[in-house]
Amino acid sequence: MNREKESSEIPQNGIIGSIDLKSDESIVDLTDKIHQLPCCIKYNGPCSVSHYFKPKQxxxxxxxxxxxxxxxxxxxxxxxKITLPQGYSGFVLGKKKIAGKRKSEGVSEENSNHWEMRASFQSIDYWNHDDVPSQSDAFYRCLHWLPAANALHKPVSASDLTHASTLFGVKID
Amino acid sequence: MGSEAAPPSLPEWTSEPCMMGIDEAGRGPVLGPMVYGCLYCSISYKDTLSSLKFADSKTLKEEKREELFENLKSNVSIGWAVDIIDPRELSAKMLKKTKINLNEISHESASGLVARVLDMGVLLTEVYVDTVGDPEKYRIKLSERYPSVKFVVAKKADSLYPVVSGASIVAKVTRDQAVLNWVLDETAENMHKKFGSGYPGDPATKAWLDDHKHSVFGFPTLVRFSWGTCTPYFKKLAEVLWESDEVDEEGSSSGNRRQLKLTSVGITGYKRKSEEIQSSGKGRCKFFETRKLEQLTRF
Incomplete structure (x- = not known):
């Protein structure tokens, strides 16, 4: 666990971060332009992707x-191409600009854990080197977490409990 | 793989015993396709063929080669075919997870031409093949595949046998035209087509490579990325690490290999210390482990 000091609000046994998903209409929509490549490109910055990267069906x-x-x-x-399921979006995040006041407290953008949305997307194209894509690809299977998480976190109603109790033969008072 | 062949209606001489020559053009260049060409005729036409003054295409001027190609195309006693191997295919095969070397690609192409001509119904009995590799191994490989054909595999066959000289003209002219008419896939501005010969030593080719290098993409796909010529360029461009290129850890005697970490879902540019170690979801339950999902408290 990272215990770097960021600001006075940070509890001793964890870290605090924030992600600002502003719902500004000016947000760039990168749907169909997000690619997950099977390599690590040691470069950060703008790049004329669409002039060079020409996927074909x-x-x-x-x-x-x-x-x-x-x-x-x-x-x-x-x-x-994987279209993100209904109710989900992908986001490109960037470090949130820090207001002048906090800079004086020695908090740099570099080690802050406060983020804001720069762009959003509804699909990802993921790529394998040589191999055809398959439903058993780890990346594809990651999406299984979404329905699993839903099931785990869905609020449980009283009727669900009654139903479960009859299923397992346990009586809940 | 592009291909082109003589008209499908077979002339009568193809049911006589026939001979064929196979040669390649564009094996050395760092850019453009590699072309395998073949030329065939009945063995009874052999002497006439020798009088047509086909010579090794490299010794002929470009216009002369083109003129000879036009002549042989219109000659009803001669058949020909080509196999054009796209530079994208060359790069992809030579950089596959299990790499295929240029000799194998060449052999498959030549072998494919033999199969194609035999399948058309031409009675091939003798095939002359030019090679840069070991002639005997290559001859055995081809003879095993096509037992009805007598193969003669030789270095410099293009200057020894007129039927191979003819094939070299077919291949060379096809390659030159393919490069000349090449339509670059890339749509960036300021791109030009002064490729030169494509040979790494050609100043025009060097200048073209310099003009078209790209920090992220390397080069346009006309370039054969697997060529040694490209290596010094790549050193100056953004480094790209592939999962298939396993990195040996120092003192790998333990057999401990670091696999590149490329599969974590977080598509962030944040440099973690463990950047090059594969995300495994290890220590988590099976569901996460098999999906390589790890928990991030920071990205």
Whole structure:
């Protein structure tokens, strides 16, 4: 656990962060422009992606996934588009600009844990090197967490409890 | 893989015993396709073929090569075919997780031409193949695949056998035209097509590479990324690490290999100390472990 001191509000046994998801209409929509590549590119900054990265539909379906093809640095990539499920969005976050007052307290943007939304998206194209995309890809399976989390955190009603008690033969008073 | 072949209606001479030559163009260049070409005719046409003054394409001027290609295309006693191997395919195969070397790609292409001509119904009995690699191994490989054909595999076959010289013209002219008419996939501004010969030593080719390098994408896909010529360029561009290129940890005698961490879901640029170690979700329950989902308190 990271115990770096950030501001006086921080409890001893944890860290506090914030994410500001502003609902400004000017937010950039990057749907169809988010790609997860099977490599680590040691570069941060703007890049003319659409001039160089030209995914093509192959017309082939594997396990119900429509396969796309592209290349990057000479490697053949095969991928597919995942549309985020209803009720979910993807966000590009950036460090929140720190107001002048807090700067004087020695808090730099670098170690702050306060974020704001820079762009949002509704789909991700994820790519495999050589392999066709499959429902058993770890990245694809990550989405399973969403319904699982829903089921785990859904409020339980009294009738659910009664139902469960009859299911398991346990009587709840 | 593009391909082009003579018209499908077969002339009568193809049912006589035939000979064929196979040669390649564009093996060395750092950019553009590699082309395999073949030329075939009946063995009874052999002497006439020798009189057509086909010579190794490299010794001929460009216009002369083109003229000879036009002549042989209109010659009803000659058949020909080409296999154009796209630079994207060359790069992709040579950089696959299990890499395929250029010799294998070459052999498959030549072998594919033999299969194609045989499938058309041409009675091939003798095939002459030019090679840069070991001729005997290559000959055995081809002979095993096509037992009805007698193969002659030789270095410099393009200057020894007129039928291979003819094939070299087919290949060379096709390659030159493919490069000349190349449509770059990339749409960035200030791109030009002064490729030069494509050979790494050609100043025009060097200048083109310099003009078209890109910090993230490397080069346009016309370039063969697997070529040694590219390596010094890549050192100056943004480094790219691939999962398939496993990194040996210092003192790897323990067999401990670090796998690159590339699969965590967080698509953030934040540099963690463990940046290069794969996200595993280890220590969490199976559900998370198999999905490589780890918990982040900071990104």
């Amino acid at each position: 192959t017309g082939v379906d594997v396990e119900g996934l429509s396969v796309e093809e592209a290349c990057f640095r000479g490697r053949k990539l095969q991928g597919t």
